[in-house]
Amino acid sequence: MKNSIKLETNPNIADIQMPENLALAMKVMQFRMKCMKIGCAYDYAHFAFGASPFGVPELMQQALKDHAAEGQYGPSVGMEPLRKQITRFWKMHFQMEVDPDRIVVMPGTKQAIIQILTLFKGPMILPAPSWTGYLPIAQLINKPVIKLPTMPESGYRISAEGLNEVASKVDGQSMLILNSPNNPTGAVYSKSELKQLAAVARQHNVIVISDEIYSLITYDPHGYTSMASVYPEGTFVVTGIAKYAGAGGYRLGFAILPDNCTEQQILDFTKVGAATYTNASIPIQFAAVKAYDLGEEMSSYIEAQRNIHRIMTIDLARRFRELPGVDATTPEASFYFFADFEGLRDKLAAKGIKTGMELEHLLYDHPHHIAMLSGESLFMSPESLTLRVASVDYDGPATMQAYLDDPPKTAEDERAFVETHAPRLLMGVTRLQRWIESL
Numbered sequence: 530m531k532n533s534i535k536l537e538t539n540p541n542i543a544d545i546q547m548p549e550n551l552a553l554a555m556k557v558m559q560f561r562m563k564c565m566k567i568g569c570a571y572d573y574a575h576f577a578f579g580a581s582p583f584g585v586p587e588l589m590q591q592a593l594k595d596h597a598a599e600g601q602y603g604p605s606v607g608m609e610p611l612r613k614q615i616t617r618f619w620k621m622h623f624q625m626e627v628d629p630d631r632i633v634v635m636p637g638t639k640q641a642i643i644q645i646l647t648l649f650k651g652p653m654i655l656p657a658p659s660w661t662g663y664l665p666i667a668q669l670i671n672k673p674v675i676k677l678p679t680m681p682e683s684g685y686r687i688s689a690e691g692l693n694e695v696a697s698k699v700d701g702q703s704m705l706i707l708n709s710p711n712n713p714t715g716a717v718y719s720k721s722e723l724k725q726l727a728a729v730a731r732q733h734n735v736i737v738i739s740d741e742i743y744s745l746i747t748y749d750p751h752g753y754t755s756m757a758s759v760y761p762e763g764t765f766v767v768t769g770i771a772k773y774a775g776a777g778g779y780r781l782g783f784a785i786l787p788d789n790c791t792e793q794q795i796l797d798f799t800k801v802g803a804a805t806y807t808n809a810s811i812p813i814q815f816a817a818v819k820a821y822d823l824g825e826e827m828s829s830y831i832e833a834q835r836n837i838h839r840i841m842t843i844d845l846a847r848r849f850r851e852l853p854g855v856d857a858t859t860p861e862a863s864f865y866f867f868a869d870f871e872g873l874r875d876k877l878a879a880k881g882i883k884t885g886m887e888l889e890h891l892l893y894d895h896p897h898h899i900a901m902l903s904g905e906s907l908f909m910s911p912e913s914l915t916l917r918v919a920s921v922d923y924d925g926p927a928t929m930q931a932y933l934d935d936p937p938k939t940a941e942d943e944r945a946f947v948e949t950h951a952p953r954l955l956m957g958v959t960r961l962q963r964w965i966e967s968l
Contacts, residue, residue, distance in 0.1 A: 544668045574957025575922040577900035579712065579864055581775035582925025583837075586830045589774065589816045596815040605802030607634025607783065608814045611821075615783065618821035622745070625758055631786040633798045634817075636809045638742055638782030639666065641767040644805075645738055645784060646672050648797055651702035654695055654735070656687050658867065658907035658915070660712045675699070676908065681869060684858050685714045689725035696733035704736045707756055710743035713907055713917035714867045715842065715860025717747055720754040727760035736787075737764045743863040745773035745831055748839040753862075762789040770820045772863070773831060775925070781809055781817045833932055838864045840937065841954065842920040844947045848958045849918065853965055857918070864921050868901070870914040876968040877914065884911045892916075892964070899960050923951040 606612070612629035619627045635641050643666055646653060652673035655663055667674045677695050679685040687707065696703055707726070709718040718726075730737055739756035747753040757764040769782030786795060802808070819827070846866040849857040854872030870877070870888060882888050885903035892899040904915030928950040937943040948955065 541668055541671050572898070572953065572956075574899045574953060574960055576916075576918045576920070576954075576957055577902050579919035579921060580777050581772055581834065581864075582921045582923060583775045583830075583834050583929050584926055585775050585779070585816075586819070586827060588819045588822065588826055589776065592819045593812050593816040596812045599811040599815065601811065603808040603811050603814070605799050605806075605808050607632065607809060608811070608818075611814050611818050612783075614818050614821045617823060619785075621823055622750070623753070623755055623758075625755060627785055630795070631788075631790065632783055633786065633802065634781070634783045634809050634814060635802065636782070636806050637780040638740070638767050638769040638771065640806065641765075641769075641782050641784040642666055642738060642740070643670065644798065644801055645765050645767070646670060646704065648794070648801065649702070649704060649736060651704050651736070652699060654692070654699075654703055654705040655908060656685075656706065656708075658685055658713050658904055658909050658917075659706060660708060660740070661902070661906055663706050664908060675703070677705075681856075684716045685711075685867060686716055686718065686722065687726060689722075689729050692726055692735070693729045693733070696729060696735050699733065702734045702736060704738060705730065706740065707737050708740040709756070710741075710747055710753075710862030711865075712743065712863060713865050713902070714858045715846075715863050715865050716858065717753060717861040718756075719752075720759065723754055723756050723759045727756070727763075730760060730763055735763070739764050739766050741766055741768045742772050742782075744768060746835050746838050746864070747862040748835065748843075749861070750835070757785060757787075761787060763787055770817055773834060774820045775834075776816075776820065779810075779813050779816065781813050781820075829933075833929055836936070837928060837932055838920070840943045840946055841923070841951055842866060844944060845918065845920045845951075845954055845958070848955075849961075852958070852961055855961075855965075864919055866918050866920075867904075868916050868918050870916065873965065873968065874914060880968065885909065885913050885915055886911065888914055889916060892961075897960055897964055899957055899964075920951075920954060922953045922957075 611634060612632040615632055616627045616629050619625045639662060647670055652675050653667050654675045654677050656677045656679055675695055677691055679687060737756055737760060741755060744753055757766045764787055766785040770779060771777035842860045842864050846857045846860055849855055849868050856869040858867045860866045882891055885905045889901060889903035901916040901918055904913040905911050907917060909915055931950060937946045
């Protein structure tokens with residue numbers, strides 16, 4: 530009788546794969562744990578996974594401890610003190626007035642994206658390259674996806690012309706994923722570029738999901754513009770505390786709803802939240818209030834982590850561009866850039882390497898042990914010889930303290946700072962240099 534029951538999986542699940550960045554990160558972690566046990570000296574150059582290395586600020590940790598006993602349920606849209614604190618923070622840092630009633634707090638930014646894509650009609654327009662997580666979300670909820678190619682000459686930015694070409698072919702509403710600052714390129718869209726995209730979005734009824742998770746890691750904070758400031762009637766801003774506050778594991782994100790959201794649509798967010806996750810963790814929400822604190826401690830933390838990411842990522846991208854046959858984007862934010870190995874195509878083809886995934890696997894394997902994420906994992910074509918590079922494999926707390934004690938003052942100081950505090954990043958560049966010379 531036990532064999533008479535057959536469990537049937539929804540067919541769309543077969544298309545979903547473990548995100549390659551997480552898979553690589555787990556492999557590197559397991560390798561390092563094994564090495565610790567046997568005392569081996571060989572290590573990976575880990576450029577594959579991006580997460581803040583600095584740890585959760587002390588005032589957030591203390592708030593979490595203070596409210597650990599808060600076990601009650603809360604409103605599915607988030608606690609009012611947190612939503613009001615976010616509005617104050619947004620006004621101070623981004624000069625934007627945000628109504629707290631248009632803020633919905635959720636257990637992570639992914640949840641915000643899932644909820645928006647579920648609630649609103651239309652296919653998802655997804656740029657190539659894009660973060661690894663967008664496509665699996667669409668596949669999970671059976672959301673049609675339209676690919677929006679970008680060009681290396683423009684730093685892989687979405688152009689108004691490209692968006693117009695894709696959106697004009699959609700009958701009715703569509704939903705564009707806009708990620709600025711961008712993962713994987715480190716690009717930040719200018720106000721002028723956003724206005725051009727907004728004009729096309731208005732013309733073709735395109736809703737924008739503006740993923741601004743890296744906004745507080747913009748190297749020039751005064752140069753940052755939110756899509757919601759130029760297209761308030763059609764932009765959902767999604768963001769959270771993971772990247773700038775070292776709190777990815779806290780799983781706390783939120784959405785700022787467009788001006789044109791109706792009362793019924795705001796109620797729909799409440800209903801769906803109540804029917805699925807009920808509410809974001811209450812103790813974590815209290816910690817998030819401190820993440821958006823306007824005082825000196827949090828402000829100093831934000832400034833320090835922003836500058837360290839700038840120093841590390843710009844330096845590493847420069848070193849990649851100095852490698853023969855390699856090009857790389859110039860990051861303006863975050864801890865990523867996008868590297869292009871097209872200049873090595875003929876030499877790689879002679880070795881049987883013709884795709885980005887094959888290049889990823891070659892560099893990951895012995896003897897190179899360089900972990901990077903292929904462009905194919907980021908929605909690029911398989912033939913694209915591109916790899917995403919993350920610049921966070923160093924001792925975050927020690928580096929943060931060194932920066933606070935003696936911030937680098939010159940370009941020479943910054944280069945010395947990298948050489949002192951990020952030996953594994955430099956090790957990876959050295960290994961790449963040797964590999965290229967061996968081709």
